[in-house]
Amino acid sequence: MQCPSGKVQHTLATAKAASKRARQRTDKALAPYRCEHCGMWHVGQSNGMKRRIKTVYDNHQLRFA
Numbered sequence: 001m002q003c004p005s006g007k008v009q010h011t012l013a014t015a016k017a018a019s020k021r022a023r024q025r026t027d028k029a030l031a032p033y034r035c036e037h038c039g040m041w042h043v044g045q046s047n048g049m050k051r052r053i054k055t056v057y058d059n060h061q062l063r064f065a
Contacts, residue, residue, distance in 0.1 A: 015041035
């Protein structure tokens, strides 16, 4: 089955290996992610939205929300 996005489909193992090779060739942080269209794995840039937001409370303890 072809992905409607036209990207190369991977298993998780091959996506991890491909992202590792790609990180060595470029300065960009590339990571495997599961496609919502085809359910397979692709390699791409992180958009930063998946990072947890840091919150500093009045007692100066750093917690992740």
